[in-house]
Amino acid sequence: MNTFDATLAQTATAGKRTGRIRQKNEELILSAAAEEFARYGYKGTSMNAIALRAGLPKANLHYYFTNKLGLYVEVMRHILELWDNAFDHLTVDDDPAIALAAYIRTKMEFSRRQPQASKIFAMEVISGCECLSAHFNEDYREWFRGRAAVFQAWSDAGKMDPVDPMHLIFLIWASTQHYADFSDQIRRITGQRRVTRDDFARGTETLTRVILKGCGLQLPG
Amino acid sequence: MNTFDATLAQTATAGKRTGRIRQKNEELILSAAAEEFARYGYKGTSMNAIALRAGLPKANLHYYFTNKLGLYVEVMRHILELWDNAFDHLTVDDDPAIALAAYIRTKMEFSRRQPQASKIFAMEVISGCECLSAHFNEDYREWFRGRAAVFQAWSDAGKMDPVDPMHLIFLIWASTQHYADFSDQIRRITGQRRVTRDDFARGTETLTRVILKGCGLQLPG
DNA sequence: CAAGAAGCTGACCAGTTGCTTAGGTTTTGC
DNA sequence: GCAAAACCTAAGCAACTGGTCAGCTTCTTG
Incomplete structure (x- = not known):
């Protein structure tokens, strides 16, 4: 099991509890992250830039997503579903x-x-x-x-x-x-x-x- | 005149004096930079990574190229020439x-x-x-x-x-x-x-x- | 062979990176 | 209405970022 699989499984199980606020903010963050990743790629995107775009403090992103890779993988998962x-x-x-x-x-x-x-x-x-x-x-x-x-x-x-x-x-x-x-x-x-x-x-x-x-x-x- | 033009002109005139060593090292750096930029884009590439790939100390890159953007523009210029x-x-x-x-x-x-x-x-x-x-x-x-x-x-x-x-x-x-x-x-x-x-x-x-x-x-x- | 030019780089700087933690506030379920 | 769960975030961490600079070595040239 590689990094992708591991992080995927992790976020998948974490999604069990879907509070109202959680769902709203996760979508907000994912949307902001997608815009940044689309423009600068994984390495070129900073958590701070995503936080600014989402209008949330940086630490809040780490409350919803374990880390930068986890957020990226989640964004990618959404894409592959449609693809x-x-x-x-x-x-x-x-x-x-x-x-x-x-x-x-x-x-x-x-x-x-x-x-x-x-x-x-x-x-x-x-x-x-x-x-x-x-x-x-x-x-x-x-x-x-x-x-x-x-x-x-x-x-x-x-x-x-x-x-x-x-x-x-x-x-x-x-x-x-x-x-x-x-x-x-x-x-x-x-x-x-x-x-x-x-x-x-x-x-x-x-x-x-x-x-x-x-x-x-x-x-x- | 925008950033691109400015940096272009700068590097172009700087190329007047082409020492033997200079030419060799500039090619070495440009080649290493191309590999990194191709994989991680502009923002995602660090000068340190380029230096490591080129096998030169980081400060040496700044001896030959004014800054990261100047190096990037020079790489891009080489591409557009062929393109x-x-x-x-x-x-x-x-x-x-x-x-x-x-x-x-x-x-x-x-x-x-x-x-x-x-x-x-x-x-x-x-x-x-x-x-x-x-x-x-x-x-x-x-x-x-x-x-x-x-x-x-x-x-x-x-x-x-x-x-x-x-x-x-x-x-x-x-x-x-x-x-x-x-x-x-x-x-x-x-x-x-x-x-x-x-x-x-x-x-x-x-x-x-x-x-x-x-x-x-x-x-x- | 001397002196100026070109080449080189360790040490350092201020700002940014991803990420954590401690301690708070708000929301939820009973 | 209260306790537990969920939510939030300022402050701060070590590592890394692009870039500078002083002083060194090597090369070139008359």
């Missing part, structure tokens, strides 16, 4: 074009509405996945192979071109998460104050068109 | 399929050989481009529009499908840089010690095939 669910909906029986278009749309919506989650995840991976090492275990690899198998089945059935499933998944992940992680580059290129809803719409449309056609699929609807 | 050159080679007169395939290949080679540069850039953008704010100026936007115009011209000439140039560029950047920035996730999914040359080859092949076909282009050669 993979959307992908689970793709099944062999789906129509590839419709399912793929829906998945791209869902990922883009996620980038638009939860950019912080994507950024924290990105920073964690770039930094070497120290905290996520437990997440990327044999179970995860099994899950990933299952997801890739869906694309493989579609190819084998002649429903789409024979495209390496793993790299196709990377292509989709990279191109959609880009709109969250690199939003600052995008808004500076477009010269806008922020990436607009319209940018996301056009991005979704372009990605869907290029990727689907690139896999030999007809645009649905 | 955009490959993209400048695409011109309207090129054959779209050949040029695009070559660009994807070049970007993937860059991800394979200079993953640190990509990671530092990614971290900087995720962190809000504070240091790059000077880089993403009107000149840069002009340059970007020029690059996008190439794709637009190809579309207008009927050489490829009418695909939004900006989002196509983002698609290529995201999917290729992914192999550098997210290499740790990839190697954990594949269960390997590191991302292999073969992974890069298959990735390049998949990206080229999907993106070109997705733009209505025939694979060259």
Whole structure:
């Protein structure tokens, strides 16, 4: 059992007693922590900065969370819960074009509405996945192979071109998460104050068109 | 003139006198700094960590570089020099399929050989481009529009499908840089010690095939 | 070979880091 | 309405942060 597992179990059991105030403040702290971690990564974020953003004294954070790592792990846990669910909906029986278009749309919506989650995840991976090492275990690899198998089945059935499933998944992940992680580059290129809803719409449309056609699929609807 | 410009000019003029020892040590420090910044970002990296990696006393770093920001800016400058050159080679007169395939290949080679540069850039953008704010100026936007115009011209000439140039560029950047920035996730999914040359080859092949076909282009050669 | 330039670094500084503790206040359940 | 549980936080800890500086050694050059 590594650091991640240990801290996870610890915080999980600690969550038994959920006082009203506790729940409110934990959410407040987690939210502030997410914003800081998304911008500065684990090492670059200070407990003081989180406390200031949350509007609470620093010592209060240590009342609710054992330590900085525990807080970080909890933030990461919240993200991972949402993260993979959307992908689970793709099944062999789906129509590839419709399912793929829906998945791209869902990922883009996620980038638009939860950019912080994507950024924290990105920073964690770039930094070497120290905290996520437990997440990327044999179970995860099994899950990933299952997801890739869906694309493989579609190819084998002649429903789409024979495209390496793993790299196709990377292509989709990279191109959609880009709109969250690199939003600052995008808004500076477009010269806008922020990436607009319209940018996301056009991005979704372009990605869907290029990727689907690139896999030999007809645009649905 | 902002912080970036100021520090840039400062270091540029300071580079006039290039003693033999100076050049050797500056490279040593820049290399060590790049590794640390790539993993922990600007705020998360300490001068001490860089010094340890370089095998030099901390005070020595401050002999060659005015301060932490100056060192960071210098690292970033080295990256930006390489960064955009490959993209400048695409011109309207090129054959779209050949040029695009070559660009994807070049970007993937860059991800394979200079993953640190990509990671530092990614971290900087995720962190809000504070240091790059000077880089993403009107000149840069002009340059970007020029690059996008190439794709637009190809579309207008009927050489490829009418695909939004900006989002196509983002698609290529995201999917290729992914192999550098997210290499740790990839190697954990594949269960390997590191991302292999073969992974890069298959990735390049998949990206080229999907993106070109997705733009209505025939694979060259 | 001498003297000035370049290179080097231990010791130190003020400020910040994550975290603890002791002793308080407020809320809750009976 | 009272005791126990939950909640709160000022003050302070050792370790570390970026950065300075005085005085040293090594190199270069006439």
